[in-house]
Amino acid sequence: MEKIALEGFRLILSHDGAGWVVAVLLGLACWHLHREARAAQEARIGETGATATALERASQTNAAVAAALESRTRVLEDLSRVAAGIAHGVERNDERAREKFDEILRRIGETRPRP
Numbered sequence: 090m091e092k093i094a095l096e097g098f099r100l101i102l103s104h105d106g107a108g109w110v111v112a113v114l115l116g117l118a119c120w121h122l123h124r125e126a127r128a129a130q131e132a133r134i135g136e137t138g139a140t141a142t143a144l145e146r147a148s149q150t151n152a153a154v155a156a157a158l159e160s161r162t163r164v165l166e167d168l169s170r171v172a173a174g175i176a177h178g179v180e181r182n183d184e185r186a187r188e189k190f191d192e193i194l195r196r197i198g199e200t201r202p203r204p
Contacts, residue, residue, distance in 0.1 A: 168193065 101112050172193055178186030 168197065 172190065175186050175190040175193065178190075
């Protein structure tokens with residue numbers, strides 16, 4: 090290792106000082122590349138933060154959609170129970186129950202999404 094260092098030092102001093110110019114230029118190039126690499130890493134960290142924020146917002150949106158779907162499912166289950174009860178009343182030929190059943194069917198038909 091020492092032999093390599095001494096040889097490198099000898100090459101810097103040789104050729105009428107041209108080695109020093111090369112060493113300084115290499116040092117400046119390394120310094121510039123270090124600054125550029127650090128700026129690129131900072132940009133990547135910023136992009137990662139933005140991505141994490143977007144994923145968090147998407148997760149919150151998905152949770153809200155899941156809660157809304159669960160609520161709608163419960164409402165539909167309740168409507169199904171009511172419709173079943175009314176259907177039993179219709180089987181017994183209850184005119185008032187038949188009107189309620191027709192009203193519920195009409196409302197359910199209005200809320201269904203159109204293809």
